[in-house]
Amino acid sequence: MLWFSDGIKPVVAFAMGYAHNCIYLKFYVQEPQIQAKYRQTNGPVYKDSCVELFIAFNNEATYYNLEFNCLGTGLVGFGENRHKRRLLPGSTVERIKTWASLTVDGQATWELTLAIPAAIFSAHHLSTFEGLRARANFYKGGEELPIPHYLAWNAIQAQQPDFHRPEFFGELQFA
Secondary structure (H helix, E strand, O other), rough: OOEEEEOOOEEEEEEEEEEEOOEEEEEEEEEOOOOOOOOOOOOHHHOOEOOOOOOOOOOOEEEEEEEEEEOOOOOEEEOOOOOOOEEEOHHHHHOOOEEEEEEEEEEEEEEEEEHHHHHHHHOOOOOOOOOOOEEEEEEEEEOOOOEEEEHHHHHHOOOOOOOHHHHEEEEEEEO
16 A cells, blocks of 8 residues: 555665675655654654665564664664564664765655664574565655655555554565
8 A cells, every 4th residue: 555645656666685694775765855854863764754674584473663764864663563662772773874865956866775784683683684584564654744655565455554564564585
């Protein structure tokens, strides 16, 4: 399900890869308006122009939410649903390397590259991603933009925007 209004839909693509103990994720975004108010780690970056990865390992009910605004400011949580989550310590979140670029020329074009070390997934003590299976979804949001929008890689069947729906995560294979 895509939730956006007034026919305004951002254009979003991403590429993902991994090395032995690091996930590399790059988002490419074009949208008519941007916002980047939140600059503190674990602040409400989902209200800004943001991209997100939600990922669950070992077919478990618990999952991580990794959310970043267009400046690369991050919020990372872990838990079993929207209400039972804990934020990872800021010092842990800041181990994620981010590279952001932004151009505004009538329309905002931005890219965000993330290098996510295995240590971020602290409840799982991963030493490698090789051969690992996971369930995940990738999102683009903008809750407090003048025209809010919510997009998902794997369709979510819900009337209202809700990214915390692991039953709609897609399958990933680190091969």
